[in-house]
Amino acid sequence: MIHRPTQPVRRAIIAVPFLAAIGLAFRLNSGPIRAPADAANPGFVFNDATKAAGITFVHHRPSFDSKITNVEPHVAALGASVSVADFDGDGWPDLYFTNSRFGEPNALYRNKGDGTFEDVAASAGVADLNRPGEGVSMGSVWGDFDNDGREDLLVYRYGYLALLKNVDGKRFEDVTQAAGLHRWVNSNGAIWFDYDRDGLLDLYVTAYFRSDIDLWHLTTTRIMHNSFEFADNGGKNLLFHNVGGGRFEDVTDKLGVGSTRWTLAAASADFDEDGWPDLYLANDYGPEELFLNDHGRRFVPVTAGLASESKSGMAVALGDVFNRGRLDAFVTNISERGYLFQNNNLRLNRMVDSKRFVNVAEGEVADAGWAWGAQFGDLNNDGMNELFVANGFISADPNTSYWYAMSKIAGANGRFFEDAATWPPFGNTSLSGFERSRVYLNRGVAGWTDVAARVGATDTYDGRAVAFADLENRGAIDVIVANQNQPVTLYRTTPDSANHWVAFHLIGTRSNRSAIGAEVVVESGDLRQRRIVDGGMGFASQNDRRLHFGLGRREWVDRVVIHWPSGAEQVVQHPLVDRLLTVTEPAR
């Protein structure tokens, strides 16, 4: 017969796993017990080429009405942006950066084709866009809205929109009034897309603060969000239909896309593969939104699994995560140890199968800090997308943190939260400052591994916008990061030289000439990958128009299927690899 232990002994026995659990918590705090798969050879390295490229741009944050001095570091924490386009048509991608302080110029860096750039913003007439009474720049998107073969520029501001027509590849003309776009929108994002497939680029502008708010002449301090995670009192997003002749009309209400959820980023793609471009919104202090395009007549909001967790969406990047031939979405959010784990979302597109996105973010990719801009791109040319994420909100006094103060107000009743006067003063405190960028290596089903330090992404700037472009036409995706109130960072990428690649420059004919919205699927053996020509993607950013595909060791491409925005489908058989190919849309 087995005697039952006495009670003290029983309690002592129970104490063993109790104490072990506490010990285990300490151990797991420092990371998973099972080490991630070896990422010793990510297959690419970065080199900070900012200085060598001659890019000296420094972003300056704005200043606002003294009524909100206590929260100005927060309100003024946006505006660093970057967008890529070959504005002069010389075959080399150029860069446009926005500034956000009155009197500080925006910069247009012309790519000289030898790895260096020159700022031609002033002579081109796109520098002086930060003026009292007009607002300060928050970002820009390029698109050939009049199909004249030259990329035009839309600058969105905390203030009036500015549409700058590319006249001759050297200078720009402000056509905002004539286009019917002279609207005051406190905007942090915009995208070009052709929602009605009429061959003319339409414009979707996201609004952050309400449009009746002039941040320099406030009549109230009730300008903030009415909830930390379910705010719906932001500015109203706007959809402008390009009616031709250089004019736009506001069709927001008619099409049903006037969200007021503090949208920070938008992206468009044909998620459900019905031939019509849909809209995906990343909303600050709120759930993401998906609007499905009903044949260009209206947009239908659907939950599609996006409302399962409401967070603070900062950016939305689209990419084919597992080479399924579909565009998935990565939405950045906020994480701060001990205080808040909103976790980034990596949503697999299952719209065709089950009309849902499925969040599969876990481990390292779920927590990047206070994450902002992000982009997918094949940095090592192995045929799988990597993911670059910029981080950090406000870097001020490194020995202080606003998180404790933030925790007072964040959980409070919305009436407190929306009043800027109620917020504890920021002073010179940091809020998730000095956070480093993340570079996630795609290991397929084995997950993502952060290789930032290993590949040389070591900056701790307050990263905002991220754009990808092959700046030297050499088959490598370079990374441009616009940092808030800080200098730009340009990472020149050196991928594994044994890997092959192919890139496509698309020219629309029936579609918009920029080919924005065109989706390309490359098939090479077991590789099948989809990319889209974006009219704005990530946060306050736009990638190179040309689509770059890594092929790994594959030395051939079986075929390329191009889904043009017009609805036309074009197949290119066995294109040559390791080169940039120009493809023009068939006329009929």
Add this chain to the structure above:
Amino acid sequence: MTELATAPSASLSWKERARRIDPRYLIAFLITLVLVVAQVRYHVVGGYERLAVALLTCTVAEALLSWFDRGKVVNLQSAYISGISLTLLEKPQGAALWPIALGGWLAISSKYVLRYRENHLWNPTNFAIVTLLLAAPERISVLSHQWGNDLATNLVIWTFGLVIASRVRVLHITLTYVASFFVLNTLRSVVLGQPILPEIAPITGPMYQLFVFFMITDPRTVVRGRRPQMIVAVIIALVEAMIRLASDQGWPLPTAFNAAPALVALWLVGPVAKWIDLRHAGPRKQAPVPSLEAPAVPPPVARGSSPAASGAR
């Protein structure tokens, strides 16, 4: 289950029947209701696997430990409440489930390990959350925001909280703490020259209200007597104010102190107060009501007697 809870007389009015319902079932119902409302309205759970793991860990741990310690499986209602509470209040990094499982285990096993004179000293959920915050701040946080910041949620919790607190005669603890919070934080803001509203604002958050209604009033871990209970509530508020004061000054405190000062204050003060109370009470002359078997909330007690004095603890 008590007779009161199971066999109401057919001749009793509905009010009388409601009054006689065992409060532990009422609490379980209400915490479930809060969970359901919060999930439907705000998706606070963040994945039903978290709820499943929390409930499974807590109930299995309770069943196993009670069987091992006492030779029989106790009522699992207390474990159920702990599981729901953890689901509501603990937010792990990424999709990690281990913090939920560890939290459940720590909550339940603490009742069997951290004991004095056959009473556990910490509120189980409070112990688990704060211990995890101290041990693994890189991996967990307290869910303090995802409640919508709207009045409706506050009203739901206040309404149910008042009902429950009155029913189990701990409303004075809640009100004492709330009053102390207002006074001390107003004082702190005046001393520091800071605006008052940000200092008062936290208590308007629903998470705080879960704390004042469900955690600080846990009848199993409060001291005996109405006045001592109120004094302890004041001390908890005082310690919290001191933590906040230190945070205001930028002291290098562990993250848990800055992120969840109220929970830490209860974690620090509650067991000390309980230990002193039990020590003054002296050793029990008769076999105690087995606390592990007893519910988190005692059965109804006669008017005029406190739960502590009734032997329900």
